[in-house]
Amino acid sequence: MSNTETLLSIKELHASVEEKQIIKGLNLEIKPGEVHAIMGPNGAGKSTMGYVLSGRDGYNVESGSVILDGEDLLEMETEDRARAGLFLAFQYPVEIPGVSNLEFLKASVDAQREARGEDAITSADFLKEAKAACKQVNLPVSFLKRGVNEGFSGGEKKRNELMQMLLLKPKLCILDETDSGLDIDALQVVAEGVNSQRSADRSFIVVTHYQRLLDYIKPDFVHVLSEGKIVKSGDASLAHELEAQGYAWLQTAPAEDELEG
Amino acid sequence: MSEWLESAITRAQSINDWLAPKRANALELLSTTKWPTRKTEAWRYTPLRVVERTKAKSIDDAAIRLLPVAIENFSAIELAFVNGKLDESQLTNALPKGLSISLGQNLSDSEKAQALSAFSTTKPDRHLFGLVNDVLAQDVVIITVEAGAEISEPVRISSLLSQGAESHTRVQVSLGEGSRLSVIEDIQAQGESLSTAFVEYNIAAKAHLEHYRFALQTGTNVSIGGSHFSLKDHAKMHSTIVSFGSDLSRLDTDIIHAGEFADAKLNAMHLLDGKELFDLHATVEHAMPNGTTEENVRGIVADRARSVFNGRIHIHRDAQKTLAELNNRNLLMSNTAEINTKPELEIYADDVRCAHGATVAEIDKQALYYLQTRGVSRSKAQVMLNFGFINELIDLMPNAALAEWVRPIIRERFAQMEVK
Ligand SMILES: Nc1ncnc2c1ncn2[C@@H]1O[C@H](COP(=O)(O)OP(=O)(O)OP(=O)(O)O)[C@@H](O)[C@H]1O
Ligand SMILES: [Mg+2]
Numbered sequence: 001m002s003n004t005e006t007l008l009s010i011k012e013l014h015a016s017v018e019e020k021q022i023i024k025g026l027n028l029e030i031k032p033g034e035v036h037a038i039m040g041p042n043g044a045g046k047s048t049m050g051y052v053l054s055g056r057d058g059y060n061v062e063s064g065s066v067i068l069d070g071e072d073l074l075e076m077e078t079e080d081r082a083r084a085g086l087f088l089a090f091q092y093p094v095e096i097p098g099v100s101n102l103e104f105l106k107a108s109v110d111a112q113r114e115a116r117g118e119d120a121i122t123s124a125d126f127l128k129e130a131k132a133a134c135k136q137v138n139l140p141v142s143f144l145k146r147g148v149n150e151g152f153s154g155g156e157k158k159r160n161e162l163m164q165m166l167l168l169k170p171k172l173c174i175l176d177e178t179d180s181g182l183d184i185d186a187l188q189v190v191a192e193g194v195n196s197q198r199s200a201d202r203s204f205i206v207v208t209h210y211q212r213l214l215d216y217i218k219p220d221f222v223h224v225l226s227e228g229k230i231v232k233s234g235d236a237s238l239a240h241e242l243e244a245q246g247y248a249w250l251q252t253a254p255a256e257d258e259l260e261g
Numbered sequence: 262m263s264e265w266l267e268s269a270i271t272r273a274q275s276i277n278d279w280l281a282p283k284r285a286n287a288l289e290l291l292s293t294t295k296w297p298t299r300k301t302e303a304w305r306y307t308p309l310r311v312v313e314r315t316k317a318k319s320i321d322d323a324a325i326r327l328l329p330v331a332i333e334n335f336s337a338i339e340l341a342f343v344n345g346k347l348d349e350s351q352l353t354n355a356l357p358k359g360l361s362i363s364l365g366q367n368l369s370d371s372e373k374a375q376a377l378s379a380f381s382t383t384k385p386d387r388h389l390f391g392l393v394n395d396v397l398a399q400d401v402v403i404i405t406v407e408a409g410a411e412i413s414e415p416v417r418i419s420s421l422l423s424q425g426a427e428s429h430t431r432v433q434v435s436l437g438e439g440s441r442l443s444v445i446e447d448i449q450a451q452g453e454s455l456s457t458a459f460v461e462y463n464i465a466a467k468a469h470l471e472h473y474r475f476a477l478q479t480g481t482n483v484s485i486g487g488s489h490f491s492l493k494d495h496a497k498m499h500s501t502i503v504s505f506g507s508d509l510s511r512l513d514t515d516i517i518h519a520g521e522f523a524d525a526k527l528n529a530m531h532l533l534d535g536k537e538l539f540d541l542h543a544t545v546e547h548a549m550p551n552g553t554t555e556e557n558v559r560g561i562v563a564d565r566a567r568s569v570f571n572g573r574i575h576i577h578r579d580a581q582k583t584l585a586e587l588n589n590r591n592l593l594m595s596n597t598a599e600i601n602t603k604p605e606l607e608i609y610a611d612d613v614r615c616a617h618g619a620t621v622a623e624i625d626k627q628a629l630y631y632l633q634t635r636g637v638s639r640s641k642a643q644v645m646l647n648f649g650f651i652n653e654l655i656d657l658m659p660n661a662a663l664a665e666w667v668r669p670i671i672r673e674r675f676a677q678m679e680v681k
Binding site: 054056057077078079081082083087088090093094095096098099103104107108111112115148164168 | 625626627628630631632633634635636637638639641645646649
């Protein structure tokens, strides 16, 4: 960790997709070890935030800055952002037929180790780690042989995302609705997976619609993202409030300062 | 007629050697041939401007020494043409038993007569530059494998060109009954050069030819060539063609099932970048019954490159029980690249099994992005996602040393290509 108190700092971020502005002045500061939950209505820009941070093609940053661990994230290629410790668990993980899950996982781990100047891991050692990760997220090891996410059920895809996080050991994990579509047992598996990775130098952004996940993963902060910016922040109790009231207040609220007050 | 062709004809008229009768015939045909335009079907997508404007010329400099490319764990009987002239010093003195390699002019009278009667019989006359090669190739080499001889060491025919050179090379290969031979055709050319390189193969009954043609020359080179095969009863051939593109790279292959139960496999792959052009015209003639052909042509085309593939399979009326498959798969890397593919099946027999298909795929940008978010570099991700269909054909190369030589060269070229 470099000499900074902040792991992620997003300042006045504006970003657009296909000329349409989606992120409109986003500010967020995350310190090492913190868990931030982000909630908000459909279409608010939560997933877009993850895509912008990871540098997806077609997502254009118009202004603002993003610093991860002292480095200018927006200057980096997508793969370099990952190597710098950013991990995005997709809301809709991508299927890649023809590439086995194991090959995919190994290539990811190899690339990141190489970037850090570490020795390559042997195939046998990696297989051991991958099997252990499978077990931890409750996926049969046969999923290592299948094409990446190919024909996986919604919940299996989410667990596969989590498995990647376990193997890659990132500094900042963005979990985009990793709890959607999960059965009750799987929700616990995901929560335990995340909790097992919580540490003083790893932070999380947990995007979710349900307060239930936050019962298992206790967030330090909860933010409401609406129309491309954070309109309200609070502690874990905010999630309970939202669960009770929904987002109708967003329309009636003329300005965010009034909400704070 | 173009100036270039006129000058070629004039130059050819002053050559007088053992091939004179064949050359006279080809000259006759050339004098009545129209220089191709965009309306000429065989050259529709491949303009010949670069030939018309070429500055390449014949270079006769004995001091220029060029060597075939070195390949790990690979040795061959080297037939090296330097700027069109056979470099006999590179040919081993001790050929394996049953194999003979000789310049046409050094053959005995009876051998000469035989070679002459076979000359230009497998290569069809419709190939304009085949005729040019007929009249301009001088060091014509004849390779003969005796009946029953199994030659384990491959023969490599290299057309080596120095900067600015023009070269016309010609080899005639005949495999005796039940014999085996492996031949590699290669071009190594430096810039602004022009070559025609044609090889004819007569494969007797039960003989087996393993064949490779590498056309990895790029840049301003202009290469036009052909590999032509005639298969007798129960003869077999397995051919692998690997090409990049250049200002103009054109290859014509003809496979003629001239006997029954012949078996032909052709696997061709090409990777084109920049403004390169590669044009493959592959014709298969099933003239006799019970033949099988399996043809796989796969290409990756990036940037502003253009690929042309014309795959014709002609099943004659008597060629019953023919089994022929033609499959063309392409990956388009950019929306300014161009793929022109045209399978042509002509079937005149009623009891045959014949299939063909052509597909063009694009790179899956979402999958590419997904891999990159895991730290995998774009180029590595590209290879993981899309190299498989080319790799499959490399895996099918019977010669492991050649496969392991060419695999990283192709993979690296693909990894460097950009998605646009
Ligand atoms: N390629 C695109 N072209 C136009 N609009 C887009 C594009 N991609 C996203 N959007 C729009 O951007 C807005 C934000 O989408 P985003 O996926 O970030 O929402 P979200 O907050 O994650 O919603 P959800 O809770 O439903 O997952 C939406 O209105 C969406 O339609
Ligand atoms: Mg979303």
